Amino acid sequence: MTTMIDEIRDIIDNPDHIRNIAIAAHIDHGKSTLSDNLLAGAGLISEDLAGKQLATDFDPQEQERGITIFSANVSMVHEHEDKKVLINLIDTPGHVDFGGDVTRAFRAVDGALVLACAVDGVMPQTETVLRQALKERIKPILFINKVDRMIKELQLTPEQMMEKFTAIIAEVNKIIKDNAPAEFKEKWLVNVNDGSVAFGSAFKNWAISIPYMKKTETTFKDIIKYTEDDNEAELKKTYHFQKLSWTWLSNISQIQKKRKNTGLKDFGKEIMKANQENL
Numbered sequence: 001m002t003t004m005i006d007e008i009r010d011i012i013d014n015p016d017h018i019r020n021i022a023i024a025a026h027i028d029h030g031k032s033t034l035s036d037n038l039l040a041g042a043g044l045i046s047e048d049l050a051g052k053q054l055a056t057d058f059d060p061q062e063q064e065r066g067i068t069i070f071s072a073n074v075s076m077v078h079e080h081e082d083k084k085v086l087i088n089l090i091d092t093p094g095h096v097d098f099g100g101d102v103t104r105a106f107r108a109v110d111g112a113l114v115l116a117c118a119v120d121g122v123m124p125q126t127e128t129v130l131r132q133a134l135k136e137r138i139k140p141i142l143f144i145n146k147v148d149r150m151i152k153e154l155q156l157t158p159e160q161m162m163e164k165f166t167a168i169i170a171e172v173n174k175i176i177k178d179n180a181p182a183e184f185k186e187k188w189l190v191n192v193n194d195g196s197v198a199f200g201s202a203f204k205n206w207a208i209s210i211p212y213m214k215k216t217e218t219t220f221k222d223i224i225k226y227t228e229d230d231n232e233a234e235l236k237k238t239y240h241f242q243k244l245s246w247t248w249l250s251n252i253s254q255i256q257k258k259r260k261n262t263g264l265k266d267f268g269k270e271i272m273k274a275n276q277e278n279l
């Protein structure tokens with residue numbers, strides 16, 4: 001029987017098939033809920049519990065208080081177009097008191113998956129984690145979460161949804177432009193067309209991007225209809241996080257490309273070297 005460890009061992013020598021990422025955002029924007037979905041995509045937790053189990057909130061104190069206190073590292077294997085890919089993920093806490101954990105996580109990864117709540121938009125801690133990532137020379141990609149609330153609570157039309165997304169993306173890009181290392185100010189801007197922006201509902205287990213919408217001929221009207229009809233099971237089936245994960249995470253590759261065939265044992269050393277080369 002092939003175990004997860006065997007699968008990881010097979011991939012570990014091929015950096016092009018590995019992404020090391022940290023999830024960071026304002027408190028409560030859904031980082032741990034999204035982590036669950038990626039874990040379910042790898043078969044590590046049950047599909048039915050994804051978004052509710054909050055597996056990365058492993059400490060009883062975290063479950064009790066409903067917030068992340070400790071960063072949690074998880075490794076998982078996803079399949080993308082017949083190839084296996086390894087995702088090493090760190091779910092970081094959003095509470096401002098634990099900001100040190102976020103910086104430490106950024107020092108160990110290649111990219112930051114930054115979440116923004118579709119209803120609240122860019123909040124102070126969103127800006128802080130983006131600045132922290134850019135200071136550590138980490139490329140951010142964006143996930144606009146809680147789109148179900150945008151539909152159910154705010155009852156936005158497709159046009160209004162697009163406007164709201166555009167406003168959030170513009171705010172994020174301003175922060176990137178103002179804080180990215182000089183050579184990446186343009187290159188690292190997030191863009192709906194290249195898949196560096198995705199959106200969905202971690203709680204309702206679906207995620208989509210504009211390239212994926214084009215490929216599957218989906219419109220915002222369809223998404224609104226499924227949500228209004230409480231037919232989110234259909235959204236989950238067609239737009240499962242696992243389907244999107246690699247096209248979206250493969251936007252992160254800056255340091256990966258510099259890293260040669262090293263195993264995990266050299267991971268820290270190589271990151272330090274890559275960072276120094278970048279200075």
Ligand SMILES: Nc1nc2c(ncn2[C@@H]2O[C@H](COP(=O)(O)OP(=O)(O)OP(=O)(O)O)[C@@H](O)[C@H]2O)c(=O)[nH]1
Pocket residue numbers: 025026027028029030031032033034051054066067068069092093094095145146147148149200201202203204
């Ligand atoms: N409606 C809706 N609720 C969501 C969504 N994602 C997360 N939530 C809810 O938002 C709350 C916070 O979710 P978490 O995943 O714990 O948020 P977090 O960003 O990990 O929080 P901290 O780690 O404490 O900063 C929970 O009640 C989730 O169920 C979503 O897509 N839609």
Ligand SMILES: [Mg+2]
Pocket residue numbers: 031032033057067068091092093094
């Ligand atoms: Mg959390």
